[in-house]
Amino acid sequence: MRMFDVCIIGGGPAGLKAAIAAGSQGLSVVLMDDADHLGGQLVKQTHMFFGSEQQRAGARGVNIAKELVEQVTSLVNVEVVLCTTALGLYDDLVLTYETEGSYRKLSAKKFIVATGASERMLTFPGNDLPGVYGAGAVQTLMNVYGVKPGNRVLMVGAGNIGLIVSYQLLQAGVEVIAIVEGGPSIGGYLVHASKVRRAGVPILTSHTIKEAVGVNCVEGAIVCELDSQWQPKSGTEQRIDADVICLAVGLSPLTDILWQAECEMVFVPELGGNVAYRDSTMCTSKPHIYVAGDVAGVEEASSAMVEGELAGLCAAKSLGVSGAHLTLQITSARSQLEELRSGPVGDKIRAGLLQAHR
Amino acid sequence: MLKKTGVATPEELANVLPSEGRLNRGAVAVLECFQNIPCNPCATSCPRHAIQEFVDINDIPSFDGDLCNGCAICVANCPGLAIFVIDETYSPDETLVKLPYEFTPLPASGDVVVAVSRAGDEIGHARVVRVQNPPVFDRTAVVHVAVPKALGHEIRFIKAGGPSRA
Missing domain, CATH: 3.50.50.60 (FAD/NAD(P)-binding domain)
Incomplete structure (x- = not known):
């Protein structure tokens, strides 16, 4: 069975940033997606993004997807597997998945679930x-x-x-x-x-x-x-x-694998439905499972990207990566999220997160 | 009402309109941004710092018309397509308006297009004077149209014909 440091489920904005963050720390990373291309919903976003320069405001989602995919593919320690569906995530650090019609297993020390949301x-x-x-x-x-x-x-x-x-x-x-x-x-x-x-x-x-x-x-x-x-x-x-x-009547977090893995869940209407409890590192009640992006609460893609980065960095830290730079990056991601959510349009998200944080 | 229809009220617009004195001195930006959302490319793109750096990213832009020369870089950079440039000194009977435009085909200078209001109503005609579409604008073209003076504060869109009905 193949072993990785970090396995990321979902190659949208959160998953891509998580892969770049963890991969940049030198960890062995596998990033999987059920589609035949990376980018998730970003590739459909032809409009200019909001946010600040740190989240690529002013750039179009489709262009951001290209940039992130280029960054991921330039990291030799990040393996990308497409047309692959995660099936089961277990306490012995094993993930089962389907690819090319066959049922397989891999193992990783940490998993980041970035499966996004489904439409209502x-x-x-x-x-x-x-x-x-x-x-x-x-x-x-x-x-x-x-x-x-x-x-x-x-x-x-x-x-x-x-x-x-x-x-x-x-x-x-x-x-x-x-x-x-x-x-x-x-x-x-x-x-x-x-x-x-x-x-x-x-x-x-x-x-x-x-x-x-x-x-x-x-x-x-x-x-x-x-x-x-x-x-x-x-x-x-x-x-x-x-x-x-x-x-276009809303989205609900796509949490099936979190339920199956028996993460502790909570229903938070402000976040779009059931989400996993998580701590300030985006770690769920299972110490090997992190969440990021819409699966952790439906928000804008700009927040999903920062959350993915935060989860990737924190997963790396939990695996023993250290240094002043890592600490700085984590602090920066947290303050970016705080800033993005600080205004009146963030009221709902802030109220929701209070209920999902532990 | 803006929150119900998407159309700003005269009171809301009065708050963002540059002073008459400033309008009389030539091209100036009008920032029709009324909601505190996390967004700041107008400020970061302004080469003259007329749109001041945001203290909080959720701020509504703070604009100093005296520093603005109407260059329209913010028009192409605003993700909400909410900024326009108005030049009331363009000619004795016409105002020049610079609008963001993301439809194909792009009009060409010399074209006469339909002038459209904030509510989507056809309010007259506009003459395309110039179309700026450099790569750095990343496909948000800035179309310069000349309209009768009375339409300068009303026109916010054009229908340029072609297959995409805009």
């Missing part, structure tokens, strides 16, 4: 019709494969993902009829909202989708207004013609 679904009649997409699927089709998902889109959800994907659809030449948002106000950054609004997309707050209309595929949707108790207001139903209904 919304229940409404007709939500199984072809043409109902998650926003991630729409981004994958457009931005990874260059395929238009349809011609007239109704977007559900005015968080950052709904707003950004609406803008990307417009850039691809797809019409976005409207963005409906159940809440009384826009959840995403207002600058994103202003961008799509001036490009002609109305944002209907306190509105939701009641049902999808269509026989063999989506032909439209019935949307209606919600009252302050989130109940449909009768008589406000209107039909919108569309061939795509795109759901």
